[in-house]
Amino acid sequence: MAVLLLAEVSNGKLNEATAKALTAAKALDEPVHVLVAGERLEAAALTATSLDGIEKVLVADDPVYAHQLAEPLAALLVQLAGNYSAILAAATSTGKNVMPRVAALLDVMQISEIIKVVAPDTFERPIYAGNAIETVRSTDAKKIITVRTAAFPATGGGGSVPVEKIAAGAAPEVSSFKDETLAKSERPELASARVVISGGRGMQNADNFKTLIEPIADKLGAAMGASRAAVDAGYAPNDWQVGQTGKVVAPDLYIAVGISGAIQHLAGMKDSKVIVAINKDEEAPIFQIADYGLVGDLFAIMPALNEELAKLGR
Amino acid sequence: MKILVPVKRAVDYNVKIRVKPDGSGVDLANVKMSMNPFDEIAVEEALCLKESGKATEVILVSIGPAQATETIRSGLSMGADRGILIKVEQPVEPLAVAKLLKAVALAEEPLLIILGKQAIDDDCNQTGQMLAALLGWGQGTFASKVAVGEGHVEVTREVDGGLQTVSLNLPAVVTTDLRLNEPRYASLPNIMKAKKKTILEKTPADFGVDIAPRLKVLKTVAPPTRKAGTKLASAAELVARLKDEAGVI
Numbered sequence: 230m231a232v233l234l235l236a237e238v239s240n241g242k243l244n245e246a247t248a249k250a251l252t253a254a255k256a257l258d259e260p261v262h263v264l265v266a267g268e269r270l271e272a273a274a275l276t277a278t279s280l281d282g283i284e285k286v287l288v289a290d291d292p293v294y295a296h297q298l299a300e301p302l303a304a305l306l307v308q309l310a311g312n313y314s315a316i317l318a319a320a321t322s323t324g325k326n327v328m329p330r331v332a333a334l335l336d337v338m339q340i341s342e343i344i345k346v347v348a349p350d351t352f353e354r355p356i357y358a359g360n361a362i363e364t365v366r367s368t369d370a371k372k373i374i375t376v377r378t379a380a381f382p383a384t385g386g387g388g389s390v391p392v393e394k395i396a397a398g399a400a401p402e403v404s405s406f407k408d409e410t411l412a413k414s415e416r417p418e419l420a421s422a423r424v425v426i427s428g429g430r431g432m433q434n435a436d437n438f439k440t441l442i443e444p445i446a447d448k449l450g451a452a453m454g455a456s457r458a459a460v461d462a463g464y465a466p467n468d469w470q471v472g473q474t475g476k477v478v479a480p481d482l483y484i485a486v487g488i489s490g491a492i493q494h495l496a497g498m499k500d501s502k503v504i505v506a507i508n509k510d511e512e513a514p515i516f517q518i519a520d521y522g523l524v525g526d527l528f529a530i531m532p533a534l535n536e537e538l539a540k541l542g543r
Numbered sequence: 544m545k546i547l548v549p550v551k552r553a554v555d556y557n558v559k560i561r562v563k564p565d566g567s568g569v570d571l572a573n574v575k576m577s578m579n580p581f582d583e584i585a586v587e588e589a590l591c592l593k594e595s596g597k598a599t600e601v602i603l604v605s606i607g608p609a610q611a612t613e614t615i616r617s618g619l620s621m622g623a624d625r626g627i628l629i630k631v632e633q634p635v636e637p638l639a640v641a642k643l644l645k646a647v648a649l650a651e652e653p654l655l656i657i658l659g660k661q662a663i664d665d666d667c668n669q670t671g672q673m674l675a676a677l678l679g680w681g682q683g684t685f686a687s688k689v690a691v692g693e694g695h696v697e698v699t700r701e702v703d704g705g706l707q708t709v710s711l712n713l714p715a716v717v718t719t720d721l722r723l724n725e726p727r728y729a730s731l732p733n734i735m736k737a738k739k740k741t742i743l744e745k746t747p748a749d750f751g752v753d754i755a756p757r758l759k760v761l762k763t764v765a766p767p768t769r770k771a772g773t774k775l776a777s778a779a780e781l782v783a784r785l786k787d788e789a790g791v792i
Contacts, residue, residue: 239704298709299672299682322702326684329637329672338638338757341667351761356665357554361562361569364761403681403715407697407708420703424791449792457721467687467701467722474581474661474721476703482791492559499769503789505781511774520772521784533778538792541782 231260231284233309235318235327236277238267238297240411243276245421246319248383250376251280254317255384256346257372260284264309266302268295279386286390291397296409297323301400303330308398310335315349315372320477321420324375332373339373340365342477344380358473358496378420379479379500412468419469422452424482425498427471428464429456431487431508431527435464441531442486448535448543454478454498456488472497487527490515507531544691544713545600546589547653548623549644552607552614553579553664566762578614581659584719586618587726588689589657593622597691598655600624604647606640608632612742619737620729626742631754637665639747639754641673646750648678653714655696660685660718671718681711685720 234254237244247263254261263277266289277286287309293301306316306327316331318324320342332339344362345353351366352374419425426446428438438453446453455465457472471478473496483501488494490506490513498504499518506519507527516522523530554560555575563570578586592598601623605611608630615626629643648656661668675682683689683698687706690697691713699708701720711717729737747754775781785792 296707296709299675299684303676322685322700325668326672326682326700329669330676330682332669333638333641333673333676336638338636339667339669340758341669355766356763357560357569358663358666359766360560361763362766363763365758366761367758369757401679401681402712403679404683404709404711407710409702409705409707411704411706461722466705467720468703468705473663473666482785482789493556499766503785503791504769504772505785516774517771518769520789521781522772522774523778523781524774530778534781537778537782541786541792543792 230314231262231312232257232315232317233313234261234263235306235316235324236263236265236273237319237321237323238265238270238273241267241269241272243273244321245383245418246321246378247277248280249378249381250317250319251283251384252381253343253346253376255282257315257349259314262287264289266294266305267297268292274392278390278392279388281385281388283388283390286392287395288392289395289397293397293400296406298404298406299326299330300404302327303334304400305398306331307334310371313371315374317374317376319378320375328373328375335371335373337369337371337373338367339375340367341375342377343374344377358492359499360492377477379477412466416446417450417452419452419454419476420478423480424449424451425454425478425480426451426484426486427454427456427488428459428486429488430458430462432459432464438464441527444535445531445538448538456494485515485519486531488515489513490518544598544654545602545651546592546598547602547604547648547651547656548582548585548589548618549656549658549670550582550586550603550605550614550618551579551659551662552576552605552611553662556580556663562763562765566764568763576610578617579659579662581661581719583726584721584723585657585659586621586623587724588719590622591724592691602627602651602653604629604644606631606635606643615742616737617729619740620734621727622733625740627745628742629745629747631747635754636756636758637667637669637673638757639752640670641677642752643747643750644674645677646752655691655713655715655717657717657719660720671716675716678716681715683709683711683715684718686717687720687722689717689723
């Protein structure tokens with residue numbers, strides 16, 4: 230049998246989360262098929278066919294999948310499930326929405342947000358906001374898995390595999406798309422950026438994100454993030470939230486500005502390679518996990534940091 | 544319209560948990576337990592719908608040990624009407640929870656089921672989606688806004704790129720995200736009133752649901768710890784260290 234990976238498509242393009250989840254899928258030691266579902270998928274399908282080490286790409290190009298609604302997408306996956314020993318998806322908001330629906334329809338207990346494949350039926354996953362790591366063995370014949378992408382490197386390109394077009398399946402008529410507000414940004418995506426700069430309650434307002442964090446993010450090619458407190462207060466949009474229930478990131482460099490470091494926030498960034506904390510409270514828990522700390526007023530430190538980076542020609 | 548709100552007794556969100564040294568699990572002895580925070584948001588949303596005249600009754604259901612009664616009671620103190628406890632001693636996986644909730648839904652016939660998007664103990668984020676699947680209903684997960692109309696509900700969802708709004712036929716399942724509302728505190732009169740509200744006790748056997756786990760937990764360990772690093776004196780020093788020592792800029 231083979232395993233099926235549901236590709237993550239955003240704005241008609243293949244999201245990098247797919248290549249990361251693929252690394253986990255390949256560890257199951259069976260041929261991997263990648264399903265690209267959506268509408269107007271030429272670009273995404275083409276990128277998928279180049280993913281290294283897969284057997285083929287299935288393309289379901291139909292308006293019913295345009296907005297990745299859980300109900301039609303789950304129905305399609307269930308229809309395909311008979312050919313596969315495992316179905317995986319990146320633990321993105323789409324993967325988290327769709328996969329448990331698939332699991333229940335197949336009477337399978339999903340394994341959420343795996344961070345390691347120990348054996349094809351055994352996985353490590355974080356619980357309690359990452360404060361414990363559980364090793365679980367699935368006794369279900371079929372495995373339904375979501376993959377924490379921050380824990381896996383991306384599989385490279387360079388391959389070229391065939392595409393198989395598949396017809397849209399019957400979709401349950403219980404839901405419909407109304408509209409969406411998607412942030413448009415030239416910046417790298419938060420989930421896959423090499424550098425992330427996040428602001429917390431200490432930022433005091435949305436303007437300070439713009440004047441103090443944005444110039445530095447520009448210089449470092451960084452994505453911008455936020456703590457829950459900053460999002461709740463309206464300083465930053467919801468899709469910037471890093472933490473247990475927001476996005477989980479593991480960049481090479483994470484800079485936490487005015488973030489005290491609640492366990493729920495640490496859960497979303499503590500696997501970053503290098504962590505920098507900038508906070509006026511030297512007792513803030515963020516300093517317990519930071520490689521480099523600057524204790525002081527962020528309103529003085531951030532402009533200084535911006536100048537120092539400018540000196541480097543950034 | 545009736546609203547069903549499943550609530551879970553979970554470790555309090557302020558507790559820093561400890562992993563047992565023998566790898567057998569997380570030490571929950573004498574640890575403060577509370578209603579899962581996302582479930583509190585679900586209760587609040589249901590109560591707001593009742594107060595605005597869209598809903599007639601808010602029913603809480605919890606699956607857990609005898610102490611889960613306290614969790615239900617705290618939701619009743621917020622203003623919910625009555626509760627159902629499905630008593631189990633062992634941990635129950637989301638799939639089995641969804642099957643039990645389906646049975647309750649078929650008996651109670653709610654038009655809306657609102658749940659927390661995930662429990663902060665197992666961090667599974669599955670139950671609502673599974674329940675919607677088993678009932679054949681639409682699902683509006685990670686909701687930051689819920690607008691109930693005639694025969695349908697519009698749910699604005701927090702998604703990776705921003706916000707998405709879907710329309711679901713009723714009955715439907717909604718799971719809550721953090722910014723849907725701010726749960727109220729129970730007032731003293733409501734705490735007194737809640738003592739008289741009924742909590743019906745059931746068992747999984749009453750619903751004929753098999754709750755045997757599908758996942759076998761082999762071990763539970765603490766994650767690798769990070770050591771606190773160096774406190775630096777200036778932005779200049781930070782940039783130098785990031786460049787020369789860490790090599791990340």
